[in-house]
Amino acid sequence: MPELVPDKGSKPRLDEHARGTQPEHADRIQTSNCVSPASQNMVQSNSRSTSTLQSSPKAACSDVVQSGPKAVCSDVVQSGPKAVCSGVANRRRKEPAKTGRKRIVFAAAMLLFVAVNVIWAKTKFGVTSPTDFPYPTWTGTAIEDFLSNAKGRPQLALLGSSLVLTPLGAVDATYEQKRIDAPYHHYSHYFEDKFKEMTGQSISTFDFAIPGEMPSDAYFITKFLLKGEKRPDVVVYGVGPRDFMDNLLHNPASTDPYEHIARLGDISDHIKLIAPDWLDRLNFALAHSIFSYGHKTNLSCDFHRAIADILVPHLPEETPSEEWEYRQMIMPNFRESEVRPKVCEITPTTPETRHKFSDNIAEYKDRYRNLKWETFLTQFQFFGETLDLARERKIHVVVVSMPITKPNRDLISGLAWKLYKENLRVLAQIKGATFIDLEASHAFNLSDFGDTVHLNSAGGHKMLNILARSIANDNGSVTALKPKSLDETEILPTPAMLAGLRENRL
């Protein structure tokens, strides 16, 4: 700082990266533009002194002045620490001319980097399965559970966001009178029983509703997972206005479900919708062309696991739940989508023990503010394509317009609301889906909601009763769910499906 003291080491020290080539300009300036004899002298004498000033205040100041303004022309870096920089300059002048080999370091490094990536892409060294997720999330657990085949093929799959997920878990907790570990609960026992009660037919369900799921996510879930031997007969897809007009969403690739699902197949045919921004598209292109970048999640995860395998056995024992709670407290924003067993449980409730209504209107004010038409149109395009894809795979879709409270609905402009409802109805109709408008059913009141959009267990009961009844009476659904002979269940792939299978890696 201001006081320059003699350097302890006699030699000038280099910044760890201050080695190497002196640019031509700087060289010339040093040799030709050094106007101050004082500065020349300083450059030459630098290795022996940073300054001799400390002991003598008088000398100090005069020297400091000299070393500052007067001397600066002599060396680009001289205005900094003289001992360091001028020493570097001196040394550099004595360096021999660079050889030809030195000149191609970066070009050679780039070539080698490309070669390494090509070999890596061929050998796929260190790359694990796309379903080997770095840490558990709502989406990851759902995919693992779905692919584990523990319950075989579901006849009915549910898609949607937390608007669908929340009441399903709450109803089952109350119905089964046990705590439900929500991230690991992927069926609706109550619906299965209710449907059997109404039709006499046993069906199995799989709940693919995930917090934050957008129609774009639902499309990729359908495309990559609801197919082949895991193809359901019916998909019940519950949507709310947020799914189409969440203006906090940067783009469809910003959701947690997307991050996981995109690993399961090729999404490049939808890249313009997923990444409308040129930077996002560039990022996508880089991930596709640079193997180590495209597989960074896998590779970094493997690296961390390898380190953990070495390190963790030497650490004191810990309780997983305590560690989780502790980490949640000190790092609340770290991996917000991560879940652990028993940390997100839903307990059975009665009207007396039900959670109080929580006002989340401020959050939705932000979400609905200044409708982003791009998001709206993109998500509706994905919604329509989901219905197309389902129809192509002979899956009957039941579109459910989920109920929300009036205060929440009032946040949405009249035009946006009208477009939302009309689009839902028309698209469902022309794509051959069944449309159930729970929002317009007037069956729900404020006491059925946990907040302005999520139904509680009471509302969930109502919803599932209506759905079970509607589906039981819906020709399309009944036909799709009708037990089939072996021949009928065999899926005859269309050319389009074959093409789809080829392009999907899964």
Added chain:
Amino acid sequence: MLFNSLQYLVFLPIVFLLFWLVPHKFRVPLLLVASYVFYMSWKPIYGLLIFGLTLANFLLVPFIAKHADKKKLWLGITIAVNLITLGIFKYTYFAMNTVKDGLNLFGVNVREPHLHIILPLGISFFVFEFIHYAFEVYRGKPAVKSFLQFALFASFFPTQIAGPIKRYQDFIPQLSVPSKFKWEYLDEGMQLILMGLGKKVLIADNLSLAVQAGFTHPESFSAVDLWLITYAFAFQIFFDFSGYTDIARGSAMLFGYKVPINFNLPYIAANVSEFWQRWHISLSTWLRDYLYIPLGGSKCPQWLNYRNLFITMALGGLWHGAAIHYLVWGAYQGILLIAHKQYSTVLSQLGVPANVIKSKWYHAMSVVFTFQLVCVGWVFFRADDLRLAGVMLSKMFFQAPAELLHFSANQLAILQIRDPLVFPALILIVPALMISHVVVNWLNDKAFYKNPPWAVQVCVMVLLMCALTIFSPDNSPKFIYFQF
């Protein structure tokens, strides 16, 4: 535009190619346009601010040279224009809050007006460059004649946001030298950029996870944890800022320009004075030349010299951020410098033999002690406010001895966390980084380190490229010094 962003990955190669393709006379205008694009990609309106200040300084400073009798007046006006601008954008809220808090002490409640002032990126740096220019012209250096060159000096995108603070006499002459492309520029520049990104992404960003947690919830950590976390911050800020500086220097090098270094293994300093010769060098030399010396420097009675040191460092602290804890950090550094100076005087008065002071063990002890002192200062710097810094420091000083007396690994909270691994790994990383300083210092004198074989250089670059592509986070935290 951040150095560790995709935008920069596109922007830099385009500017680099254009720069070497166009004739020399178009290079300065090209870099000037590029620098304004770089700056305005953040908030276009603030392009006007940097342009306005550039124009004001370009017009005002020649008056210092022209009017020898009134040059002090013109210097004052120029500095005032710069400092008032800096003050409005950076210190308005701080001043209002200080006044409000002061009045509250006397029971006067004032409602502060709500102003929408957003701190322009890099303002602290380019304002300091303008002041340096005015001072140098005042001291007899020639004023810059070309507006384009002067504008580029102020806005040069590699150093625009967080320095290093350039000297115009060093930078502007480089702009006039017609040069041809050399592969060395690319090699050296890219090595620096990759190294800088490596420091930022691989080290600083990982350490930031533990540091953030420790400085937000000190109550959840033991005293020993807090010491480790403070050490971690010492290395986080070093690797973050020196990584930034490397990228800045590397980017400038791609155009064949040299900008000053900022760091020189600061944590092997054997005293605080030496630390400041090794830490943020371009700022410390600026403070020396344009604050400490004008205040009187050391060419005055001892108490005035101490006063000058204290004021310089305290204001240097406040320059970092408009908050009391930065001011306290600066004042702390001032006190340390004074104490060191006094200690040196006492040593010489006591006649301590030179061989003792120059012995290796004394030097090693000095390095360790200086590092501890610097780290205590980092607590003031990093804590969100003075209260939090107080909580941390009292825990670190009063609880640590008892904890160490009955030490067991179970009391370390960082070992309770398994993921992210950086928490338990701190007990390995921090000593490794400490040793790395010593090792690099030793290596600096070795020929194979100064001029490594070609193959080694290539392999290091490839390893860095692979590591950066694998470990680059989707959202890397901003460079710490961007907020200043």
